[in-house]
Amino acid sequence: MNILEKIIAHKKTEVTKRKVEKPVADLEKERFFKRETLSLRKFILDEKKTGIIAEYKRQSPSKGIINDRDSVEIVTKAYFSYGASGISVLTDHEFFGGSLDDLIAARDNGVPLLRKDFTIDEYQIIEAKAYGADAVLLIAACLSPQEVKSLAAVARNLGLEVLLELHDESELEHVCDDVSLVGVNNRNLKNFEVDLEHSVRLAQQIDDKFIKVAESGINDVKNIQYLKQAGFKGFLIGEYFMKQTSPMEAFKEFTYQL
Ligand SMILES: O=C(O)c1ccccc1NCC(=O)[C@H](O)[C@H](O)COP(=O)(O)O
DSSP states (O other): OOHHHHHHHHHHHHHHHHHHHSOHHHHTTSTTTTOOOOOHHHHHHOTTSOOEEEEEOSEETTTEESOSSSOHHHHHHHHHHTTOSEEEEEOOSTTTOOOHHHHHHHTTSSSOEEEESOOOSHHHHHHHHHTTOSEEEEEGGGSOHHHHHHHHHHHHHTTOEEEEEEOSGGGGGGOOTTOOEEEEEOBOTTTOOBOHHHHHHHHTTSOTTSEEEEESOOOSHHHHHHHHHTTOOEEEEOHHHHTSSOHHHHHHHHHHTO
């Protein structure tokens, strides 16, 4: 099994358990369930902002512990203050050390919040809305085109935007109209190698009506300049900021150079 297969196998068990512990009727009573959402698409297109979706990430399968010191509140407040277009919060616990409490802790900031998880069931989308998200991630490698279509429709009906993540050409058929943003992951999840060229080639095959987001392995302002020329408008960055002595200062310095 590769890492994605392991994550999905675990996620199926986890979601089955959570549906029993907290049925949909209870999620619908949560305080954020009825809130008006913010548009990640609009925030990315706002030229006063940076285009960066800054991610709060404690650990990852490729790097182990990255930062278990700085709190969600402090880090995401800095991301918001220094011009992030959106904030991504990894809510998977088993592999990334995150939780839905992290999502709530980031909610105070006035930018769109992306629930970053491995979505396989509409329950997780309802959960995302209940705990304060504005957008959800769907990963093409974990879903059929039909599943993407139906999950994206659930998200749209709840007022959430969808970031659909692609890794290679074979996944282009997963792109559908209920998706607002299409991400290209620069990281190969089989060997964890990062290849910006691969993403640039793939982006050329994605319709410009979608906001293109480059994901993973971005660690230099020059990467952003290069990816912008290739049509990317959004840039999802986690590890580079989180691994610094101060993710808050690192984000500030990075954005000053843009
Ligand atoms: O980050 C990993 O090691 C990873 C492994 C397997 C599946 C997903 C993984 N990461 C999730 C992400 O998409 C990244 O956290 C996100 O794109 C930010 O990447 P980075 O800037 O490299 O932290």
